[in-house]
Amino acid sequence: MSQHTPSHSLHSSLQEWLCYLEHLHNQEIDLGLARIGQVATRLDIRFDFAKVITVAGTNGKGTTCAFLENALLGQGKSVAVYSSPHIERFNERLRINRQDCDDQAFICAFVEIEQARGDISLSYYEFTTLAAFLVLMARKPDVIILEVGLGGRLDATNTIDADIAVITTIDLDHQAFLGDTREAIGYEKAGIMRANTPVVVGDKNPPQSLLDHGNSLEAEMYLRERDFFVSGAGNTAGQGDGINWQWRCGQTLLPELKLPSIPQDNVATALMVLALLEVELSGELVNGLIRQTRVPGRTEMFHLQSDIMLDVGHNPQAARYLAGVLAQKRRQENYRRVFAVVGMLADKDISNTLKPLAEDIDAWYLGTLDGPRAAKAQEIARVLPPEQENINCFDNVTQAFKMACNNAKATDLILVFGSFFTVAEIRRLLV
Known part of the structure; x- marks a missing residue:
């Protein structure tokens, strides 16, 4: 067992631990799965008890996660959401059945990681992501929703193989890390895909790089305007000629949906995920979720x-x-x-x-x-x-x-x- 200084022990506060983690690694953002992958193997991280949904995209990740969370909780599932960054408290990054993770659960996980990592240097994000994983292994929710922090292919969340991958939108952001074109960024986001596994793409015009990667893996791609469709109103609440909009996939038609307070496109993407999870969708159910889903800091x-x-x-x-x-x-x-x-x-x-x-x-x-x-x-x-x-x-x-x-x-x-x-x-x- 490694020796711990008082600045990072089981008896330290969460804030003391977070200060320690901020100075543990020499780069704030250091993409790559090699370091976290080694420590995850030592910790035997596995989510075989849960259905895992990983959500990537330039925008819309948090609201898509929130809509899925509300829907699946309504189906009687226990649901965890891991996301970053937080707005007010670090604990917001992991919530289980809408309850933020408590300090002590994080601290116990930090101690376990500190003992397991040896001389492997982990960034703040890698360390805290592993901590969330350990808490999830202890709590064992039915569904785990992982919001990708940056990109996809090299993000710490991508150490986990998802049962369903979701890519909301592709646009320019974090160009220094992901590339300065939609094609380059699309390839990075596509890195969360797995062979022969469903992936829902909410972008109406996905980059060819994303489609090519999905096809090379033979991933089961579900694309907006090919496999699921939206008509009426607009993507901004209150825009469009009508007050309602509709969503369609195969034989399922939801014709009179209310305008959401979150982006309509993200609701549409989440509905495709719910359809793949065999949730029985109805206008009444979806409108209830639309009324319920509001996310702090999003309009x-x-x-x-x-x-x-x-x-x-x-x-x-x-x-x-x-x-x-x-x-x-x-x-x-x-x-x-x-x-x-x-x-x-x-x-x-x-x-x-x-x-x-x-x-x-x-x-x-x-x-x-x-x-x-x-x-x-x-x-x-x-x-x-x-x-x-x-x-x-x-x-x-x-x-x-x-x-x-x-x-x-x-x-x-x-x-x-x-x-x-x-x-x-x-x-x-x-x-």
Whole structure:
């Protein structure tokens, strides 16, 4: 047994452990399955007791996972969801039957990993993912839903062979790690596929690289607009000519579905997964799930002196969706002005993330996030379209938010977006 210092022992707090893990490996993001695979083998990680669903994609992973979770809990299954990053508490990363994992379960798992890894260096994400796996092996839920952290092929979650793989959307994000084209990124996401195993692809125009990889494995691909179909309304809540939409797969038709608060495309993708799991789908069941499924930090509304919307959108595709929601919300609520509170990471495509929203923003309140990856508020200001005049820069997003609140009237909307870190910082002030 290895010797533990007091900074990382069974008697340490969860926060002490997490501080230790942050400094254990020399790179924050270090993709690859070799290190985690060796330790997983030593720990004998296996999920043969559960049905495993792995969800990858540029956007829409969290909402797809949440819809599946609600649906399967409603079928009487015990359901675990592993996701990252968290918004407020680390414990949010693993929930079982909607209950966040407790500190002690994580600490016991950390101790076991620390003893097993020997001299193998693990990143924070690899270490915490293995801890979640150990907790899941102890709790043995019926269904395990794994949200991929980054990419797919080399993500720590991909040490597990899924019974069903899900790929929501493919777009540009994390280009430094995944490539700078949809074809390159599609290949990385396709890495969660397995031979002769179902994979649901929610992207309406998947890259050829993804299709080629699936065909080479002889994976059972279920593709949007080939195997399942959506018609009516639009992907943004409230868009489209009608108030309802419909979903179809084979002989199953769900004709009068309500508009969800999460992206409609993600509901459609999740319904295909449920069909593969032989859940008996009906309009009444699905509309109940649509009403039930709301995810923190995804177009989440708070009503204080003025209305506040939080969204973790941080790439161009997410911003295009958010722009549609914002435009519709502005029409519905007749907001006089929209103030944007933004903090972003420097390695994001800041210009193309802000551009889709620019015409609906009346004033910008830009803050600098904590950490070495953060973009300075002044750097964000420089890439805003030149016609944007009301731009205010602050040392942090809390200052930016408080000034926006001071200036906003009851008829205004404050939109907070740009990063999980931005939403986490402001959500703590609101909840």
